[in-house]
Amino acid sequence: MNETIRIANCSGYYGDRLDAAREMIEGGPIDVLTGDYLAELTMGILYGQKQARGEAMGYVGTFLKQLEEIARSCAEKNIKIVVNAGGLNPKSMADEVQKILDAQGVKSKVAYIDGDDLTPCLGELGAGGEALANIDTGQAFSTADQTAVTANVYFGGWGIKEALDQGADIVICPRVTDAALVIGPAAWKFNWKRNDYDALAGALTAGHIIECGAQCCGGNYSFFQEVPSFRNVGYPVAEIERDGSFTISKHPGTGGLISTGTITAQLLYEISSPAYVNPDVIAHFDTLKIEQAGPDRVRVSGVRGSSPPPTHKVCINTVGPYQQSLDVLLTGLDIEKKAEVFLGAVFHNLGGREQFDRVDVQLLHTEHENPAANELASATLRILVTAKDPKKLGRLFSAKVTELGLANIPGNITAGAANRFDGGRTIVHWPALIDSRKVTERVHLGDTVTEVLPTQRLDLEPIHYQRLPEAIAPASGGETQTIHFGRLFGTRSGDKGGNANVGVWAKTDAAYGFLHSWLTVDEFKRLCPDMAAYPVERFEMPNMRSLNFYIKGILGGGAASNNRIDRQAKSLGEYLGAKLIEAPTSLVAKLS
Numbered sequence: 001m002n003e004t005i006r007i008a009n010c011s012g013y014y015g016d017r018l019d020a021a022r023e024m025i026e027g028g029p030i031d032v033l034t035g036d037y038l039a040e041l042t043m044g045i046l047y048g049q050k051q052a053r054g055e056a057m058g059y060v061g062t063f064l065k066q067l068e069e070i071a072r073s074c075a076e077k078n079i080k081i082v083v084n085a086g087g088l089n090p091k092s093m094a095d096e097v098q099k100i101l102d103a104q105g106v107k108s109k110v111a112y113i114d115g116d117d118l119t120p121c122l123g124e125l126g127a128g129g130e131a132l133a134n135i136d137t138g139q140a141f142s143t144a145d146q147t148a149v150t151a152n153v154y155f156g157g158w159g160i161k162e163a164l165d166q167g168a169d170i171v172i173c174p175r176v177t178d179a180a181l182v183i184g185p186a187a188w189k190f191n192w193k194r195n196d197y198d199a200l201a202g203a204l205t206a207g208h209i210i211e212c213g214a215q216c217c218g219g220n221y222s223f224f225q226e227v228p229s230f231r232n233v234g235y236p237v238a239e240i241e242r243d244g245s246f247t248i249s250k251h252p253g254t255g256g257l258i259s260t261g262t263i264t265a266q267l268l269y270e271i272s273s274p275a276y277v278n279p280d281v282i283a284h285f286d287t288l289k290i291e292q293a294g295p296d297r298v299r300v301s302g303v304r305g306s307s308p309p310p311t312h313k314v315c316i317n318t319v320g321p322y323q324q325s326l327d328v329l330l331t332g333l334d335i336e337k338k339a340e341v342f343l344g345a346v347f348h349n350l351g352g353r354e355q356f357d358r359v360d361v362q363l364l365h366t367e368h369e370n371p372a373a374n375e376l377a378s379a380t381l382r383i384l385v386t387a388k389d390p391k392k393l394g395r396l397f398s399a400k401v402t403e404l405g406l407a408n409i410p411g412n413i414t415a416g417a418a419n420r421f422d423g424g425r426t427i428v429h430w431p432a433l434i435d436s437r438k439v440t441e442r443v444h445l446g447d448t449v450t451e452v453l454p455t456q457r458l459d460l461e462p463i464h465y466q467r468l469p470e471a472i473a474p475a476s477g478g479e480t481q482t483i484h485f486g487r488l489f490g491t492r493s494g495d496k497g498g499n500a501n502v503g504v505w506a507k508t509d510a511a512y513g514f515l516h517s518w519l520t521v522d523e524f525k526r527l528c529p530d531m532a533a534y535p536v537e538r539f540e541m542p543n544m545r546s547l548n549f550y551i552k553g554i555l556g557g558g559a560a561s562n563n564r565i566d567r568q569a570k571s572l573g574e575y576l577g578a579k580l581i582e583a584p585t586s587l588v589a590k591l592s
Contacts, residue, residue, distance in 0.1 A: 005189040007182050007206070008237045011035035011083075012213030014042045014060055020213065020235050021066035025073050027251030030237060031189075033074065034181040035063060035083040036211045040497060041559040041568070043175065044317045044427035046087045047149050058088030059096075067100055067170075075106045075169065082160055082181050084173040088150060090114050091444070094172045111168035111445040113159045116175050118151040118314060118434070125434070132314065132432040136498050136552060141432060146318035149427070153434065154313045156280035157203075158194075159441035159452045160184025166445050175315060177278055179207025186240045194280075194455045197463055201283035201305025202244020208276065208283075209248055209266050209300075210236040216248060216266040218256035220570070222490040222577060229255035234296075245301040247293055258296040261490060261507070264544050268503025270494035272550040274467075274541050275306070279313070279436065279454060282306040286467050286541045304465040310456055311433040320428035320561055321357060321386050324393040326401060328381040331367075331411035335379045338409045339363050342381065345408050349400040350392075358386035360563050378413075384563040394423035429558030431497045470542045475514035479585045485527070486577025487591060489515060493573035498555045498562075500569035502576055505546040511587050512545035524549055527579045 008030040010020040014037045024033055037060040050058040063085035074081055086093040094112035101108055118125065122141070125132065132141040141148075152175035161184045163171045173181070186192070186203040209216050217234045218227040227233075234254030240246040248258055267285055274286035284304045293299040330338045343361065347353045364380040371377040387393055401414060436456030443450045485491075488511060493502045504519065506512035525532040531551055539548040555569060556562040566572065 004239050004241050005032065005186055006030045006237050006239050007032040007034060007185055007210070008235065009034050009036065009210040009213050010066070010235055011037055012211065012215055013037065013039060014045065014062070016213055018062060018066055022069045024235055024251070025070045025077070025079065027254070028237070030079060032080045032082060032185045033070070034185075034210075035066075035085060036178045036181060036213070037063065037083065037085045038087060038175060040315055040317070040429045043088065043150050043152065043315055044560050047317060047427070050088060056089070056092050059090070059093035060085035060087055063093075064096055064100060067097060071101055071104055071106050071108065075108050080164065080185060081170040082173065082185055083171075084176050084181060086112060086172040086174045088117070088152070088174070090172045090174045094444070097170060097172060108169035109167055109445065110170045110172065111163035111166065111443055112172040113155065113163065113176070113441055113443055114174055115440050115442040116153045116155055118153060119148055122148055122151055125438070130434055130438070132316065132434065135431040135433065141316070141430065144318070144430070146320070146428065146430070148316050148318050148430070150315070150317040152315050153439055154279060154315065155441050156180050156278060156454065157183030157187055158280065158454070159443050161188045162443045162450055162452050163445060164188040166443070166448070166450070168445055178211035179204045179278060180280070182207030182210065182238060182240075183278070183280055189240075190242050194458060195307070195460050195463065197281050197305030197307065198303065199242070199244035199305075200281040201303045202246060202300070203240055204276065204278050204281055204283040204305075205267070205285065205288060205300060205303045206238040206240055206246045206248070209263060210238050212266065212269065214256060215269070216262055217250050217254075217258055218262055220492070221257070221262050221265060222486060222492065222573065223261060226259070226261070227255075227257045231255045244303060245299065247297055247299045249297045258298055260290045260292050260298055263290055263298045263300070264505050264546065265490060265492040265503070267544065268492045268501075268505065268546055268548055270496055271501060271503070271548060272496065272499075272537070273539050274548075277309055279308055281308055284465055284467060286543055287465070288543060290544065304467075306465045307460070307462040308455055310436055312436050312439050312454065314432045314434050316430035316432055318428045318430050320426035320557060321388050322390045322393050322423055323384060323386050323426050323561070324397050324423040325382065325384045325563060326414065328383070329378045329413040330381055330409070331378045331413075335365065335367055336363065338412070339381050341409050342404070342412060343383070345404055346383070346401055349403060350397065355392060356385045356387050360384040360386075362563070364565070382563065390423065397423060426557070426561040428561050429497050472516045472542060473509060473513045475517045475584065480582040481585050481588050482580055483583050483588050484577065485579045485581050486574065488583055488587060489577070491573030491577050493569050493571070495555055495559055495568040497558055498553055500551045500554050500572055502549045502551070502573050503546060504549070504576070505544060507545070508590070509545065512542070514584055514587060515545075515547060516540065516542075519547060521549070527581070528576060
């Protein structure tokens with residue numbers, strides 16, 4: 001066997017570019033094609049699909065369209081396919097995959113994995129002592145007065161390895177961790193043992209980098225001016241070596257950029273601590289080394305790994321209360337007074353604020369002084385109401401607002417197209433942990449069913465790596481000047497259930513010395529005063545000249561139920577980048 005395995009990614013989310021799968025097969029040599037289609041939000045979407053279209057649904061149908069284009073080529077080139085498109089129903093997905101293969105006369109072997117669905121046994125687990133406490137709030141699920149509609153364990157990569165060991169060509173996964181799609185094939189290729197933690201940590205890191213597809217190839221990159229072209233942005237390939245070191249590349253002739261900057265940005269995406277937890281291993285991101293190995297080639301090495309935690313994460317989605325939102329454009333002078341008058345009239349018509357379980361009001365000041373266009377004279381008043389009684393919402397709520405059309409403030413326009421909640425029930429994310437000793441994966445290949453135990457059930461001797469503190473060169477003194485944060489530092493942000501993160505990195509040691517000493521949690525909150533109400537943790541990664549700020553509770557019950565404009569915090573980093581700061585003149589001068 002060769003000493004590297006080339007694992008490609010063709011999807012970072014449900015709705016990613018359909019042509020990417022075919023392009024990755026045709027664009028250059030690869031050994032494994034992966035696709036990541038799931039997120040906490042997606043599991044709720046798939047639940048809605050099952051409700052609307054039947055119990056046989058609940059998988060990512062777009063993958064089947066991709067497979068129709070690539071099934072024959074993958075079989076001819078001996079390319080394995082590993083995807084989590086099985087979602088809530090991997091068996092049905094596998095059945096549909098088999099139909100496509102049969103229709104095309106392709107003899108590839110299809111395996112699927114299940115055992116992740118805890119929904120039928122939540123009561124039994126609770127009675128057995130599993131609190132399934134919310135990771136963010138600590139509340140036990142049994143006390144939450146919420147009904148779970150989905151509850152899925154995040155599996156690791158060992159079930160995938162088992163399927164490949166048995167000769168599977170296509171592996172349909174349920175709610176595995178995103179990086180498991182890479183860990184499994186790498187462990188299969190090199191026949192890693194369960195406690196080869198450094199090698200596994202390398203594969204976990206590679207998986208985290210390529211899981212979001214084009215995002216590590218220049219997509220969503222803060223320094224987007226460095227990207228030569230955003231046409232046909234490439235998708236990534238991880239060339240993984242036996243010891244877990246790897247090189248990220250993309251196919252020739254594609255747009256985008258792979259640089260130490262784009263890889264650093266993706267490493268900071270949706271993380272909290274530098275100890276990145278997976279059910280198979282903990283990867284210590286503060287130990288790795290990043291090097292530019294050539295044009296559009298970045299090598300990562302030296303990742304240290306530790307034993308996995310004693311628990312597996314569980315993604316529970318619950319049926320939340322009824323919610324309805326309304327956006328109103330307020331135009332001209334006295335915007336805040338107009339908002340006050342309008343809100344007073346709305347809730348008077350509805351019978352008072354107190355009848356709702358929650359009222360969330362945001363006034364988004366987008367109006368300009370001395371505006372040059374009608375649209376630049378408007379601000380947005382966003383109203384979100386929550387109620388357990390659906391009779392208080394829906395058409396009644398809309399009608400009471402409509403009644404004010406000719407009887408209230410001047411210049412108000414109800415922006416119906418912007419309303420995201422229509423009075424129906426919401427889906428609320430409930431992240432929890434379960435004792436790993438109660439987790440078992442099942443691999444199905446033909447008539448054979450194989451149980452795969454997690455590492456935590458094998459009684460291996462624990463191994464824990466601890467990075468020694470590293471001295472940081474102090475920031476130089478001297479004159480300062482005003483500059484936008486994003487001209488000097490890169491940012492990348494994202495969601496973690498009800499929380500969000502903002503990763504920040506510097507390009508030079510001198511710039512990191514300043515960033516490290518200056519950007520404290522207090523300074524972060526001063527720059528972003530709308531973050532001040534939330535607990536914020538700061539983590540340091542000197543090896544990447546990076547800091548990470550983890551903001552707890554800012555996204556409430558997750559992307560499906562909060563009322564923020566950016567419900568997944570994807571733009572939070574660019575918001576920080578727009579802030580004016582005072583930075584050492586010596587650092588600013590190097591930008592010119």
